[in-house]
Amino acid sequence: MVLRKQEDSVLVSEYIKGNEQALGVLIDRHNQRIFSFIFSKVLDKDIANDVFQDTFVKVINTLKRGRYNEEGKFLPWVMRIAHNLVIDHFRKGNRLPKFDDNGEFSIFSVLSDNSLNAEKQLIKNQVENDVRNLVHELPDDQKEVLTLRIYNEMSFKEISDKTGVSINTALGRMRYALINLRKLIDKHQIVLVN
Structure with a gap:
């Protein structure tokens, strides 16, 4: 069998059966793109090499344990592993920007910061997604105030007018929304910023 002409799925099967050369063909085929x-x-060659090697260590371990079931979609699977390891790199390296907590929940400083550079955009997108999912778990009245305040940038006076509650009630709902959001973050063990 000429390995170089085989599809990725065949090469994966061959490697799982013990043909070490099959993995070499897969790496050669996709290494430039990954x-x-x-x-x-x-944006650093040495770090990129480390993450690349970690990616294939994870690929090898997963294949050897028989946990690969991507139905022939080898490259997207490896890219997802690489993507997750890049996120881990930034989280572990404490490379996320630091923000002062001025009383409001500090994660929203990350969401509103437009100066993030390209390598941090990945983390920002993940954080936004995590926060958006958590906001949906809040009680409706808290979710409404938090959404209007953070995402629509409305003042508490405007929120009061829109929702028909007093400013104090709107402030109270925001406070409870932030408390509950912190509890949800702890409960789901979500890492937002290091």
């Missing part, structure tokens, strides 16, 4: 993706996020 490395370029990683480098485009970390």
Whole structure:
């Protein structure tokens, strides 16, 4: 069997059966695309090499444990592993920007910061997604005030007028929304900023 002409799924099967050369063909076939993706996020050749190697260590471990079931979609699967390792790199390296907590929940400083550079955009997108999912778990009255305040940038006076409650009630709902959001973050063990 000429390995170089085989589809990714066949090469994966061959590697799982013990043919070490099959993995070499897969790496040769996709290394440029995977490395370029990683480098485009970390912008450092040495770090990109480390993440690239970690990606294939994880690929090998997963394949050897028989946990691969991507139905022939090898490259997207490896890219997802690389993507997750890039996120881990930024989280572990404490490379996220620091923000002062001025009383309001500090994660919203991350959401409103427009100066993030390309490599941090990945983390920002993940954080936004995590927060958006958590906001949906809040009680409706708290979710409404928080959404109007944070995402629509309305003042508490405007929120009071729109929702038909007093400013104090709107402030109270915001306070409880932030308290509950913190509890949800702890409950789901979500890492927002290091």
